Amino acid sequence: MANLPLKNIIFHFLIILLILVVQTKARQLDIHYYEHSCPQAERIIRHVVHDATLHDSKVAPRILRMFFHDCFVRGCDASVLLDSTDDNIAEKDGPPNKSLRSYYVIDEVKARLEEACPHTVSCADIIAIAARDVVILSGGPYWEVYKGRKDGKISRANETLGLPRPSFSSSKLIEIFSSKGLGIKDLVTLSGGHTLGFAHCASFEARLHRYNDYFDIDPTMDIIFANMLKKKCANRHKRDNNAGYYLDSTSSIFDNEYYKRLVAGKGVLGSDQALYNDYRSKFLVESYAKYEALFFMEFTTSMIKLGNLGVNNHHHGEIRRNCRHVN
Ligand code: HEM
Structure with a gap:
């Protein structure tokens, strides 16, 4: 009789263990995922992305940012690709995603993949692979992409308001990253994505005029640089919609210039400069500024971690036939 509760405990323990194993398996990604079902998948993605970057230099930064925005909202489930419908405003139309664009590249990849291996490669995996490819095409490091994500069926514009903003302090950024299971190192390393691309004036002009009660210009900025940005963003009501500045002086090359x-x-975004002005992250910024190889190595590790966020398991996802619509 005395053995009965113990047997019960062991039995329940084994059941819980089994459930955990099954769940972990379902969520596990694999670098060989399409090895048999679509061995040409990565080659097709690489070709389409390569062609697109040759025609449009904005494709690389936009796709890298797309991956971040996809994974940070509902996990890496391609929810960022779904179009709005009559009764739903999708992530795409949320304020931070208005400047994403380049969705046509993913559409082109998906169309080719549907011809080669119908209903096999998820849109979420396409974004993850394309993000890796734009990094390589820009001179950055290579890493094996883990695959097997499923596409989500929900996309809500208001959830994009949870994305980090350029006005956030380092503490706020650390907090948001930590809520996703990403540490300070991941924050500093992934922010290195800003080695590519461009920011519109709206993303940084609050630093340039009436910054706070004491300073007109953000005092952490190099003053000559700040005055140059001020000129770029003058005449708020008359200026071109595309006015802004490059996030890095070598904005089409993936390097450590950003650090x-x-x-x-000379960081353009307040959220970038904040990383250098916080003792918890400063040494990482300095290390990456000195050692590009270190930045490259850590970037690959953090991108794999980013790609694991909220990965959709088999029960809640699907393989979309068209990345803009659920099946
Ligand atoms: C740490 C928090 C982050 C904040 C607050 C942030 C914010 C921003 C903002 C405000 C812009 C400019 C948007 C515009 O004005 O059009 C931007 C651009 C960009 N972001 Fe981030 N970002 C963050 C992290 C990341 C990460 C982790 C990546 C990728 C790994 C990334 C990749 C990019 C790229 C490539 C661009 C340039 C886009 C283009 O040229 O179209 N960002 N980001």
Whole structure:
């Protein structure tokens, strides 16, 4: 009789263990996922992305940012690709995603993949692979992409308001990243994605005029750089909608220049400069500014972690036939 509760406990323990194993398996990604079902998948993606970047230099930064925005909202489930419908405003139309664009590249990839291996490669995996490819095409490091994500069926514009903003302090950024299971190192490393691309004036002009009660210009900025940005963003009501500035002086090359700029007080976004001005992250910025190889190595690790966020398991996802609509 005395053995009965113990047997019960062991039995329940084994059941829980079994459930955990099954769940972990379902969520596990694999670098060989399409090895048999669509061996040409990565080659097709690479070709389409390569062609697109040759025609449009904005494709690389936009796709890298798309991956971040996809994974940070509902996990890496391609929810960022779904179009709005009559009764739902999708992530795409949320304020931070208005400037994403380049969705046509993913559409083109998906169309080719549907011809080659119908209903096999998820849109979420396409974004993850394309993001890796734009990094390589821009001169950055290679990593094996883990695959097997499923596409989600829900996409809500208001959830994009949870994405980090350029006005956020380092503490706020650390908090948001930590809520996703990403540490300070991941924050500093992934922010290195800003080695590519461009920011519109609206993303940084609050630093340039009436910054706070004491300073007109953000005092952490190099003053000559700040005055140059001020000129770029003058005449708010008359200026071109595309007015802004490059996030890095070598904005089409994936390198460690971004970190060197932060050390020099020439970060464009307040959220970038904040990483250098916080003792918890400063040494990482300095290390990456000195050692590009270190940045490259850590970037691959953090991108794999980013790609694991909220990965959709088999029961809640699907393989979309068209990345813009649920099946
Ligand atoms: C740490 C928090 C982050 C904040 C607050 C942030 C914010 C921003 C903002 C405000 C812009 C400019 C948008 C515009 O004005 O059009 C931007 C651009 C960009 N972001 Fe981030 N970002 C963050 C992290 C990341 C991460 C983790 C990546 C990728 C790994 C990334 C990749 C990019 C890229 C490539 C661009 C340039 C886009 C283009 O040229 O179209 N960002 N980001």
